[in-house]
Amino acid sequence: MSASAKKRIMREYTECMKDTPAGMKINFDEQNMTKWEVLMDGPEGSVYAGGHFKLEIIFPNEYPFKPPVVSFRTKIYHPNVSNDDKGSMCLGLLRPDEWKPPNKVVAVLRLIQSLMVEPNIDDAIEPSIGNEYKENRKEFEKSAKDWVKRYAK
Amino acid sequence: MSAESINIITIDFPDPDRTEIITDRIDGLAVRSSQNLVHILPEHALSNYQLQSNESFQFPVQNIQTLSSKGVERGDDPYGLLYIPALQTDECRNSEKDYVPKNATRLINLPYNAGYALIAVAPWFSSNCMKEYFLTARNEPVKAFIVYQPDPESTATPPKTNDQVWALNDGGSWQYSNQFPTYAVPGASGYLIASQMSNYSGNISTVPYGDSLSKQYPESDYIRLWAKVTADSGTQLPSLWVFLVIVLGLLILIIGATSLCMHFVQRRRRNSLRRRIINGEVDLEALGVKRLTVPADYLSKLPVFPYLGEPDHVEKSMAQASTSVDAETGLKGVPISRRSSAADAPPATHASAIFAQSTCPICLDDFEPKESQVRELPCRHIFHVDCIDPFLLNNSSLCPICKQSVLPPGYCPSRITNIMVRRERLISRRQAQEASGRSHSPGNIVARLPAAYDSIRARVGGVTGGRPSRTQPRTVDIEMSSGTYPAPPVGTISTATPAPEIVAVPQPTRQNGVEEYPEPPSDQPQQRREWTRQRALALLGNRYGLVEGESEEEEEQGRSRWRRGLNQIFPGFR
Numbered sequence: 001m002s003a004s005a006k007k008r009i010m011r012e013y014t015e016c017m018k019d020t021p022a023g024m025k026i027n028f029d030e031q032n033m034t035k036w037e038v039l040m041d042g043p044e045g046s047v048y049a050g051g052h053f054k055l056e057i058i059f060p061n062e063y064p065f066k067p068p069v070v071s072f073r074t075k076i077y078h079p080n081v082s083n084d085d086k087g088s089m090c091l092g093l094l095r096p097d098e099w100k101p102p103n104k105v106v107a108v109l110r111l112i113q114s115l116m117v118e119p120n121i122d123d124a125i126e127p128s129i130g131n132e133y134k135e136n137r138k139e140f141e142k143s144a145k146d147w148v149k150r151y152a153k
Numbered sequence: 154m155s156a157e158s159i160n161i162i163t164i165d166f167p168d169p170d171r172t173e174i175i176t177d178r179i180d181g182l183a184v185r186s187s188q189n190l191v192h193i194l195p196e197h198a199l200s201n202y203q204l205q206s207n208e209s210f211q212f213p214v215q216n217i218q219t220l221s222s223k224g225v226e227r228g229d230d231p232y233g234l235l236y237i238p239a240l241q242t243d244e245c246r247n248s249e250k251d252y253v254p255k256n257a258t259r260l261i262n263l264p265y266n267a268g269y270a271l272i273a274v275a276p277w278f279s280s281n282c283m284k285e286y287f288l289t290a291r292n293e294p295v296k297a298f299i300v301y302q303p304d305p306e307s308t309a310t311p312p313k314t315n316d317q318v319w320a321l322n323d324g325g326s327w328q329y330s331n332q333f334p335t336y337a338v339p340g341a342s343g344y345l346i347a348s349q350m351s352n353y354s355g356n357i358s359t360v361p362y363g364d365s366l367s368k369q370y371p372e373s374d375y376i377r378l379w380a381k382v383t384a385d386s387g388t389q390l391p392s393l394w395v396f397l398v399i400v401l402g403l404l405i406l407i408i409g410a411t412s413l414c415m416h417f418v419q420r421r422r423r424n425s426l427r428r429r430i431i432n433g434e435v436d437l438e439a440l441g442v443k444r445l446t447v448p449a450d451y452l453s454k455l456p457v458f459p460y461l462g463e464p465d466h467v468e469k470s471m472a473q474a475s476t477s478v479d480a481e482t483g484l485k486g487v488p489i490s491r492r493s494s495a496a497d498a499p500p501a502t503h504a505s506a507i508f509a510q511s512t513c514p515i516c517l518d519d520f521e522p523k524e525s526q527v528r529e530l531p532c533r534h535i536f537h538v539d540c541i542d543p544f545l546l547n548n549s550s551l552c553p554i555c556k557q558s559v560l561p562p563g564y565c566p567s568r569i570t571n572i573m574v575r576r577e578r579l580i581s582r583r584q585a586q587e588a589s590g591r592s593h594s595p596g597n598i599v600a601r602l603p604a605a606y607d608s609i610r611a612r613v614g615g616v617t618g619g620r621p622s623r624t625q626p627r628t629v630d631i632e633m634s635s636g637t638y639p640a641p642p643v644g645t646i647s648t649a650t651p652a653p654e655i656v657a658v659p660q661p662t663r664q665n666g667v668e669e670y671p672e673p674p675s676d677q678p679q680q681r682r683e684w685t686r687q688r689a690l691a692l693l694g695n696r697y698g699l700v701e702g703e704s705e706e707e708e709e710q711g712r713s714r715w716r717r718g719l720n721q722i723f724p725g726f727r
Contacts, residue, residue: 008516065544101553102514
């Protein structure tokens with residue numbers, strides 16, 4: 001990883017610290033600054049309220065020319081998060097062909113927060129959950145809350 | 154094996170019954186068997202026994218017809234003493250008198266019981282008598298049989314073996330029953346030989362030049378005619394290994410020709426791809442065929458200037474920059490492109506664009522007026538030179554912000570590889586399928602896209618216009634910091650990019666934040682499930698694929714050595 005990329009990550013971290021989105025805590029290791037650990041509270045008013053979710057952000061060597069890789073380390077019942085031990089997320093500005101260097105990590109975090117409030121059904125990585133969200137909202141909310149209780153307390 | 158010639162000479166050899174020192178005089182010629190002396194005169198010994206041509210009969214027979222080549226091996230030409238086989242019936246013996254001189258050499262005129270190699274001579278005057286000749290010859294050490302039609306005038310080559318004159322009314326079986334070859338000579342030659350045989354059948358004093366010969370040789374010596382057949386080797390079938398060599402040679406020839414053909418075809422495809430790239434019909438980057446990078450010499454031509462905070466300075470610098478670019482494009486002989494047209498745009502627009510971008514989007518540092526060296530891309534986004542140059546040199550030729558190519562339209566990499574050709578063909582084929590699929594049932598497109606297509610996309614990671622994976626307009630709320638780093642206003646773009654005909658695969662829909670992708674199929678749940686599954690695979694595959702091997706060199710590395718070798722011989726073969 002080049003010095004400029006490190007510099008940029010450093011700078012982003014500083015900015016994040018100055019203006020951390022609500023309900024978030026960032027664990028940053030200066031020795032290994034390409035891997036961030038984020039603790040995110042489920043946004044109030046969403047089905048995930050009350051849950052604490054651990055996320056991992058890994059910066060590729062080509063950062064900022066390539067997007068950071070975001071994954072949920074805490075299991076979450078969400079159409080946009082893969083329902084496996086990877087917890088991968090892949091949508092919107094996180095896609096390699098849509099990522100632009102001016103985008104910042106803090107924007108990624110805000111996007112995730114907004115997705116927890118309102119999932120993006122059309123871009124669902126878990127189509128079954130997406131369908132459920134669209135067609136049987138009650139069932140979805142029940143499962144999501146159940147998962148929060150089970151995994152995210 | 155047909156006979157080319159029969160050479161008849163006269164030889165002198167001692168009487169084995171009268172000579173006790175056979176092995177001395179006929180060195181190595183006489184083989185003593187258990188009971189009989191078997192004399193075989195080999196070819197190499199002939200010179201010792203051949204009489205001088207001025208005092209003996211020598212006659213090369215021409216115009217020979219081979220009636221049967223049975224028993225003749227390659228390199229083992231028949232030879233032997235000439236004699237006329239005996240007939241069994243009185244009837245034939247009486248008829249023979251009309252054709253053969255009375256005292257022509259018979260077996261009895263040769264050393265008794267001596268088993269010399271023999272060559273029989275007989276006139277073909279009647280089929281019954283001919284059968285008797287053959288019957289006798291089969292019981293004697295006959296190496297070959299010379300026959301002739303009873304026509305003393307004829308010197309032409311006798312008829313072929315299947316001619317009626319050689320019929321013995323046995324369906325041709327005589328040829329198989331005889332263990333020796335049969336040669337037909339012209340009638341004139343046959344008569345000559347027969348008459349000479351009558352000269353050389355008695356003792357030494359009775360032969361022509363007998364007086365002088367009897368002074369040279371002991372009286373007991375025999376002087377007889379000797380024939381040697383020279384057979385050609387032309388008609389013999391090639392042996393097995395020759396056959397194998399021929400097959401191998403043919404195989405190599407076929408492989409070579411195929412390889413050559415494929416190289417030629419591949420070369421034509423490369424040239425065609427190059428031509429289409431230059432004409433702007435194909436955009437490697439947009440198709441995802443290859444991720445281009447910007448060559449250093451070209452990058453150095455993109456304008457670099459210190460970031461200027463004040464409008465008049467900016468204008469001045471922009472004027473400089475544009476003239477320099479114009480000069481360069483002029484030097485390069487490139488027709489008016491979007492680059493030079495960008496430079497032609499009103500300076501005011503430039504100034505505003507530059508002002509709008511006060512921060513380097515890569516390192517997020519603010520530009521320092523008059524201090525920061527910035528590089529301006531053709532899309533008029535500016536970056537720190539140190540930030541953008543390594544990216545353009547090593548990673549991509551696209552502007553990191555608007556994904557517009559830095560390279561001029563029709564830019565063609567110096568090396569078009571076979572892999573690029575293959576990808577381009579694959580992708581254009583898929584696109585054709587996609588287009589036809591779209592017109593029929595849009596829902597099946599994704600399901601029909603094979604994984605290979607996605608993997609190519611993923612490797613290259615190019616910006617693609619046709620990927621059917623997005624269904625909604627780009628969410629505007631996540632387009633962050635739009636005030637800080639604006640893409641040039643759409644209106645400016647349309648003036649600055651006035652050449653849609655040379656931008657091969659533009660993505661105008663992207664510029665407006667709207668993308669056109671096929672809707673997910675909604676009619677059948679099964680279809681829909683497959684569609685979403687494929688899409689999820691594509692998304693994940695793309696993301697991870699990008700991090701890993703993306704260049705064709707790496708793709709090449711990943712293949713086994715023999716596959717690479719095979720590809721060297723048969724390019725374009727998968």
